[in-house]
């Protein structure tokens with residue numbers, strides 16, 4: 107079917123918490139045309155590189171199309187009966203707390219609501235936790251401590267109206283790119299100043315006025331320093347302070363804190379304090395550099411304290427702003443999907459709240475105590491307390507700290523169910539039952555973004571194979587467990603109405619989350635629902651919170667929490683001397699099950715790496731492009747070394763995205779210690795300690811191939827290219843016959859081979875063709891191999907002239923690594939244009955090459971490249 111002429115359908119991007127609106131139109135053959143929705147209040151038509159490439163990720167390769175039990179396909183009845191039966195028998199024998207759900211901030215609100223209702227209302231346990239524990243838990247806990255509720259006070263418009271935006275532990279340019287574009291627009295029009303607080307230099311620093319490269323974990327000391335100055339310089343808002351309690355004690359402990367823990371020089375601290383205190387319209391955005399810490403909740407409160415004390419909250423252009431990571435991290439908080447929450451921002455510990463929810467659900471009991479938080483949940487799986495586990499829409503064998511132990515615990519659990527869209531994940535590979543879920547664009551529901559805007563996701567593609575919606579699978583299991591009436595839903599609209607009705611009860615208890623004006627929404631109105639910011643009640647729609655000084659604690663006041671900074675849980679030792687920081691890359695999403703399907707997105711950074719400071723590299727004897735083995739008591743990883751002053755001495759940075767599906771040994775969470783914040787239970791994903799050594803390989807290689815490559819050497823990492831795959835390889839053992847090895851690796855016994863083999867020098871080049879077309883090429887050397895990878899990546903399937911050299915023929919331009927993924931513009935092309943055409947600005951480069959003119963996600967990197975190239979020219 108050709109989709110041309112079909113109307114576009116409004117939906118929401120399934121990736122980050124910016125929650126951009128998209129317009130979708132099936133393009134025939136299962137494809138999808140995607141563009142930004144000009145009317146959506148989050149993005150006004152903009153999309154980042156990941157959103158723009160969504161059409162490349164909806165194909166059916168790798169999809170799980172039928173339920174499986176023990177790796178064998180089966181029908182739904184058999185699979186669902188087995189799941190219901192095993193959960194029921196575990197509960198009967200060992201009690202409700204012997205089972206658990208581990209779910210995700212990427213579930214739609216309707217899916218999430220049903221999961222939470224089934225566990226907390228009908229199974230009668232609070233053992234439902236979510237990957238939001240690894241993501242937003244410290245922000246939730248900080249909000250609740252300060253405000254008495256988990257409320258994000260501000261809105262995206264505040265970014266347009268601020269004069270100063272402080273990014274704390276947030277690489278906004280890569281992780282919330284459309285918000286970052288919005289911020290840069292404000293900078294252009296009103297001169298908004300930007301400060302980045304991050305131990306490493308990131309793409310977000312390209313446009314910053316000040317980068318505070320503080321010591322890992324020392325954010326509370328920094329914001330305690332700010333609070334001290336706010337108090338000392340008379341910047342406390344005296345009128346507003348009447349709404350606060352605990353200010354004096356907090357200022358006292360802030361003043362006693364040790365600012366030198368930040369490691370920042372006096373002049374930088376002073377510049378930051380001056381700027382913050384003298385700029386009333388200030389937004390402090392914070393993300394995982396704050397949350398993912400054993401002091402995460404204290405860090406959050408240290409930030410909130412400053413905004414509260416200065417009365418800079420809930421007003422246009424100012425406020426603290428916790429940006430959510432996943433598309434429905436906020437929705438998960440609304441339905442109470444965390445083990446220590448109830449539903450609709452009601453409290454598990456509150457007997458009246460429990461009674462109201464129990465009555466509303468028609469449930470026998472609602473647990474009165476928190477269930478197991480993620481890290482404890484997987485420990486309970488490991489030690490046998492959990493007999494049946496259901497993992498939905500998340501990949502904990504990769505993303506949990508101590509990931510090898512988590513993977514082994516899942517494998518050893520008596521009964522594990524995984525609902526996913528693919529069987530090819532590290533978690534699905536160790537599960538007993540796999541349930542095929544419909545994916546984004548195949549299902550209906552709502553998500554809530556960082557600024558409380560509820561948007562619809564809509565179906566434009568048919569469910570493939572036997573795949574079913576997550577809410578539907580959960581409701582089926584609920585019914586088969588004997589809870590027929592409670593889970594008798596016809597469609598997501600019905601679930602949404604029930605959730606909205608319950609939120610009205612929460613509203614009567616005085617809770618912030620109240621969307622009761624949507625409780626009677628008709629199916630048609632739900633189908634047409636426009637982006638709407640909550641609360642949505644008879645008296646109020648959207649808006650900001652707290653400008654009026656009224657908070658959700660019983661006395662109506664906010665709490666200023668006295669905090670004292672503490673270093674990360676593990677300190678470097680002679681055995682593990684380096685601090686390992688982890689985080690995200692611009693063009694990949696988490697464990698890559700979707701983004702790695704796009705050749706365009708895979709071209710940006712195709713191999714897992716570790717960033718090392720030049721002095722550390724020198725002391726370790728590591729050169730650029732060497733392989734490095736990282737180890738600690740939990741696990742190990744082998745990564746490519748990038749030597750850069752972007753990281754500080756003693757600190758490494760590695761991306762989180764690679765799995766056992768995409769690399770031999772690069773699951774970074776295998777190295778992350780399971781230390782958690784005592785209040786939020788959030789793990790410290792950003793400050794583990796490791797040792798490092800050069801990985802001694804006998805040979806190094808690079809390969810391209812038309813067909814998927816299955817590798818078994820000591821090191822490999824693979825990525826998609828337009829007509830196939832590329833791979834980096836290395837091995838410890840000598841290989842005698844590279845032609846035979848190439849035929850084996852590429853499963854091409856009958857291809858014609860052209861070879862150049864230098865046995866003495868340890869070098870080999872093998873090109874395999876079928877007919878004239880290149881099926882694979884392999885380049886081997888004793889040292890990390892220098893070939894023109896980005897050119898070679900274009901060759902699979904083509905009739906290439908002479909790929910044996912591994913170099914670009916003189917007649918073909920070599921674009922270098924892709925920087926702009928929308929227009930496939932490489933680094934070399936941009937540098938050449940800067941040098942030969944005298945381009946002076948990001949705009950000039952856009953006009954000349956198109957680079958950076960679509961989604962704009964690469965603009966910070968273009969700016970960086972421009973300044974580096976100009977500096978180099980100046981030095982010449």
Ligand SMILES: Nc1nc2c(c(=O)[nH]1)N[C@H]1C(S)=C(S)[C@@H](COP(=O)(O)OP(=O)(O)OC[C@H]3O[C@@H](n4cnc5c(=O)[nH]c(N)nc54)[C@H](O)[C@@H]3O)O[C@H]1N2
Pocket residue numbers: 122123241274275276277278280281282303304305306308321322323324325393394395396430431432687688689690691692693694695696792
């Ligand atoms: N491209 C892309 N975008 C994404 C995602 C993705 O996978 N890919 N995931 C989404 C999700 S779920 C999330 S949660 C967000 C995360 O968005 P971010 O939090 O912006 O992303 P991270 O790269 O995890 O971490 C941010 C920064 O914290 C810094 N950091 C480490 N330790 C400290 C510290 O002690 N103090 C301070 N101040 N900073 C520190 C790191 O150096 C890093 O640059 O991104 C969302 N957006």
Ligand SMILES: Nc1nc2c(c(=O)[nH]1)N[C@H]1C(S)=C(S)[C@@H](COP(=O)(O)OP(=O)(O)OC[C@H]3O[C@@H](n4cnc5c(=O)[nH]c(N)nc54)[C@H](O)[C@@H]3O)O[C@H]1N2
Pocket residue numbers: 210212237238240241242394398431432498499500501502504505506507525526527528531543544545546576688689690695696697698699700762774775778791792
């Ligand atoms: N070291 C370190 N570890 C981290 C982090 C870090 O910064 N550092 N960040 C943490 C954070 S903030 C997060 S949010 C997590 C993310 O970690 P995960 O949640 O584990 O990562 P994803 O790859 O998003 O996993 C989503 C899974 O759901 C599947 N899926 C996709 N669509 C659907 C659907 O519609 N239905 C169902 N049922 N399944 C679907 C995907 O195929 C995939 O397997 O990682 C955490 N881990």
Ligand code: SF4
Pocket residue numbers: 119120121122123124125126149152153154155156157158281282283284285
């Ligand atoms: S910023 Fe990018 S990933 Fe995030 S919602 Fe928008 S288009 Fe999607």
Ligand SMILES: [Mo]
Pocket residue numbers: 240241242431432
């Ligand atoms: Mo996240």
